[in-house]
Amino acid sequence: MRSSPPPPTVPVDLGEARRVAVEAAEAAGALLRAGMHGPLEVRPKGSGGDVVTELDTAAEELILGRLRSAYPGHGIIAEESGVSGPGADGDGASPEMVWLVDPLDGTNNVAIGMPVYAVGLALCAGAVPVLGVVHDPVTGRTWSAVRGEGALGPDGARLRVAERPRPGREGNPVLAWTQGHQVTSGDAVAFHLRMALEARAARMLQLWAPLVAWTMLARGDIDGIVGYLPEIVDLPPGALLAAEAGIELRRLDGAPYSLCIDRPRSELGFVAARPELLGRLLETTDQVLGSVGADGGVRLAW
Structure with a gap:
């Protein structure tokens, strides 16, 4: 991941940590998959339209139990329960290693019966992600990456997307858009970014x-993928996976993107793309960022 600073010395065997994380994610995935067959109690979470279910909390408890058993000295930042482990009580301690846990990414989909969701874990050395694991409970597949060592697919084969040309995709790209739950419908930058990108895409998910x-x-x-004020817990596992597979990441303004968890949320907007597409996407995002006026209007030169 070219734009990330070198991590501090990692005091754990990352191969073993990958095994622990993969097994925890897959066990949580089995729990989620089984729970999808019954009725769910869905509760509002915050004021941004997010929700939570008992599946979120059950899967998180399972993962946290395994991480605490394997690495009792590590800190944990989890989607539902927040910060735990060394330093969580405000004593000033700062753990060398911190886990990020998203036990159910896609709760809003699950709440309406749409089977599009995943489990994500990342291990950070200081503030730098060095291990990422993503599990898809629907298909039973798992992807993982170790910083500087590449990304692995479900069959254990190395992922190298930059070396795989897209036949028949010489025209407009297929993109995905993600934004944080606190981004409102009145956010002018988010609105105009989505519209401009969609106008240039074959499809935007x-x-x-x-x-x-x-x-x-x-x-x-x-x-x-273009992200605007994304959530910090589910960003590192996937971004590390994509970067280790050959994807380029930049900030929305084109500056180098450093995937560190101690950055302000306002600096987490990103463009992630195949290297040959990156410049085109950054032209669009830069144009929008420079054209949104104080009145929320936008003046684009097409």
Whole structure:
């Protein structure tokens, strides 16, 4: 991942950590898959239209139990329960290693019976993700990546999307869009970015499950993802996977993108794409960012 700073020394065996994370994600996936057959209690979560179910919390408890057993000295930041482990009580301790856990990415899909969701885990050395795991409970497939060592598909084969040309896709790309739950319908930048990108795409997906989109990008099924104020917990697992598969990442303004979890959320907007497509997408995002006026209007030169 070219734009990320070198991580601090990693005091764990990342091969073993990958095994623990894969097994935890797959066990959580089996729990989610079984729970999809029964009625779900869906509760509002926050004011941004997000929801939570008992499947989210059950899957998270399962994953956290395994991580705490294997790595009791590691910190954890989980989607539903927040921060736990060393430093969680505000004593000033800062763990060397921190896990990010999204037990059910795509809860809004599950709530309406749409089977598009995933489980994501990332391990960070300091603030830098060094391991990412994404599991798709619907298909039973798992993808993983270790920073600097590449990305692996479900069959254990190396993913190298940059080396796989897209026959018949010489024209407009297939893109995915993701935004944070707190982005409102009145956000002028989000609105005009989506419209401009969709006008230049063969198709633009809004899956409500970013980790699913990241695996599609890493596999080469889609050509790019644009994210606006994304959620921090589900970003590192998928972004690391895609970067290790050969995808390029930049900030919306084209600056180098550093995938660190200690950055302000306002700096997490990104463009992730196949290298040959990156420049075209950045032209669009740069034009929109420079054209949205104070009145929320946009003036684009087409």
